[in-house]
Amino acid sequence: MVAVAWRSLLPVIIISTFIVYEEWVSFPSCKLLPNTTFNLDEHVGNDDDSPEDLKVMLVANLLLRGTEAGFFDLYFRYYYMSKFFKKSFQSLNPDMLLVLGDVSAKGSELSRSTWLSVLHQFNHILGPFLDLPLHVILGDRDVGECSGLDANSVNWITSNFPGLDSSGCGAFEISNISFVSLNAVALLCGNNKLLFDVEKVIERESVDLQMEIKGTDEAKNESAMFRELSYGFSWRENAMTSGSGPVLLLHFPLYQSGNSYKREVSTFKSTIDPSGHDPASAESRGFLGTGPYGLSQTVPPNATEYIFHALKPRIIFSAHTHEFSDHTHLDGTREVTVPAMSWTVRDDPGFIIATFRGNRSTVSVTYCSVARESHILTAYTSALILFLLLVIVSNTLELKGLS
Template sequence: MVAVEWRSLLPVILVSSLIVYEEWVSFPSCRLLPDTTANHPNKHVGREDDSPQDLKVMIAANLLLLGSEAGFVNLHFRYYHMAKIFKRSFQSLKPDMLLVLGDVSAKGSELSRTEWFSVLQQLNDMLGPFLELPLHIILGDRDVGECSGLDGKFVNWLAKRFPGLDSSGCGAFEISNISFVSLNDVALLCGNNKLRFGVEKVIERESMDLQVETKDTSEAKDKSDMFRELSYDFEWRENAVTSGSGPVLLLHFPLYRSRNTYLKEGSTLKSTFDLSEHGSTSVESRGFSETGPYDLSQTIPPNATEYIFHALKPRIIFSAHRHEFSDHTHPDGTREVMVPAMTWTVRDDPGFIVATFRENRSAVSVTYCAVARESHILIAYTSALILFLFSLLCQIHKNKN
């Protein structure tokens, strides 16, 4: 008799369990990362608790929305869950700002302007409460296209749809006394392209401002004398500003790193910490352990990388593009964190980053947040369906008897 009653209650138990499970997997699992900049001149010694004056920024990348081309699975499963994850992240982490490091659209460079509006609407639906916060979105190669199809007019049109971007797709802003600079670095891969020259001008302007701010007024040179006219070879005058004294740099493409650096980083990342949660395995930089030839489509070219370091002296760098997580320290002590893809379209284990900028200090705490694996959610749904069908067959068998 007890077994019969239990079977009759099984559908209710299953539905309740699924609701609880959906709520649980909607909350990200976050781990504070060890600081890799042990020798950086601006490193803060010691760790302190969060302060209300700290600036907490959630950083996501590679949403890869499909707009009107999104099918049933994307609309009613992937986008539905990602919207819930953004909402729960907002509630649990209480960030002050949201950054998205490009590739909002999966096929943006192929879309008409009308089709782009459907992508933007999906973006608004997914971000939900984050639309109430300061928001900055940069452009990725999937958004604007590769060099052969890069069109300045289209970039200008798209940049106007995202807050804080100029006609070249770059941005500069300050919040809570923290300066940010975002670059349309897609153009930096494109040789003698008008957009690339526009990006260079932004770098030049920000570098001039940085040098003026860090020198006494009596020692500050005229801005027109600080740089020679930029050329195809990224030429510059000497910049004596200390490494790490510049703005927080936001990129879509990661900066160039030598192959031996990739190998060292990959092995270190695998051995130092495990960010697994919701049953996921440890996060690792799989692409960084490859020994294949250098690919310009994956990183900013070496000469442009050197120019950016020299001109901007970034405090910390956040980049994306490769869909994977990485925490890397460049030779000058500058930390670059690569933000993983925030979509199940390309990864079973997406995630995002939370950066906390400490009040009146140069220290930055970086937290990796893992999102539940799509495969685990599908297994849970499949198991629930099988149990539901089993209970249904039992009920039918009971009625026949």
Template structure:
């Protein structure tokens, strides 16, 4: 009788254990990183967090396939990705979601009908995040590289995401924090028309920021002249201080001297030591000439310097490399590069949460890791092996007439 009871309970125990494990691994493992505030001498501890702070979850490189997704993607990876988003929302309660490019794995190759299937897949994954502010930046997987970059395609894709203009750029403010997102793909593309459109956006935002600081009345007479000059991509005097501008959002990282060849999926990586410090793997020594698009996967040096001159960004968030890093530019501005979120890209995906303190310049960064695909597969395999072993033992005992 005891044997019969044990055999009847064992499948329930195995299944229950696996369900508990699956629910546990769906929650992200997060760690607040010291020395990642926009002011390097400040550290934001949990005691400093206020309900009025703006908490923004940032993900990148989802690499969705839409209708082209196979069985494994639809019923395994997408299932867990949806759980990751749901559990992250429950545990972190962010105020906003930012997606820093490469929503699609093959967007540049897709027809509009297939692109719509990617958008439907994207919406189904987000779940509760659809109820909070969302901003999406375009990546090279979404719109293509320079030889295939078309203004009409970018315009169509941009219309499907909130807050983007026809060039794939955006500007918005939430909880007194200003954000500017740029189509960084176009900035790598020489004489492409979209690059000039993005430069106009940079110039327009620079003028608006300076008017906001210096006073609208003082600039009103010169406004038309400045708008006209913006077509020439000329540098103008900017009295703003470094770090006084908006939060800058890009898919490609800005140029980093000493790390010109920053390939997608490269080993460019920050090291988080036992003390919790973040050490960037590249040194900052100023600007120099970069290589063409196919060699250098960062915004060119001249465009990078122009962005710093025009926008004076408070802090920068980028993606594309698939690796997490924190880098300090020559003027002291921090750039945080967000890791890939998709298992197709790397076995240890992750994301970050940036907390903007109300009425302060401090920005704290929390790095969150989600479960490895290999660990989930090991759990599945172990459960199947254990279940098969139980069936084998049960059948053996039954054949011997034991109970």
């Protein structure tokens, strides 16, 4: 009788154990990163949360397919992505969500009705984050290659995301932190209307920043210099110091000089969470479906220098490469590249938490990874095999008992 009771309880035990495991691996594993600028002030009190702090979650490359998604994407990948967002919200309690492009897997090829299904999917996956301030920028997957970059199409897509103008740029302030997002795809695409519109946004933000720092009259006099810019990225120095400008948000990374300092995710790979998901090194992975541009593609050097001179960004967050990177440019500006948040392109999705410390220039950066797809599939497979073995053994024992 005891054996029969145990056999009847084992399926319940296996299913309950798997449910507990599924909930456990849905929580992110996070590690605070040291600042590459090595500023002593940046390391003071970084672990102490304050009500004045602004905690921002940054994700990229969701690569949603809407109605074109297959069964495996809909009922496995997107299901877990939704759980990752929910558990990240519960465990990290961010104040804002930033999405750095490539919401769609191939948005530039979609009809508007299919794009709307992607947006519906996007809203469903975000779950509790929809109640927070949200800002989304455009990636190359969303708007396409330079040869097909269309201002009308971009305008329609941007109208579905909060805070973006018709060119795909945005500027906003929250908790006294200024943010500027640029359509980095247009910056790669030579002489076109969208590039001119992005240039005007950079000009306007630069003038506004100088007005705050130097006074209205002096800044207005210098603004005439910026109005002469047209595709050539020619400018004079402004009086702002490096790091005094806004937080800059891009899909493509800025051009990186070989003489600057760069830390890859592999430098802190040794911290492994007990759940088995950990930041993985760039060398151990290949990429699937990486889009119209090569992974080495960055904003061109002249446009990069123009942005640095005009905006003097406090810190830069970019995406596109699917990999995490922590880079310090020659002027000391830090650029953090956000990894992909999709199993479509990497076995271990990840995201970034940036905490802007109140009353200080400090920005703390935390790398968070979520469960590997291969680990969860292995758990599913193991549970299924164990359940089938249990059924076979139970049936065999029943047959022997009857004989």
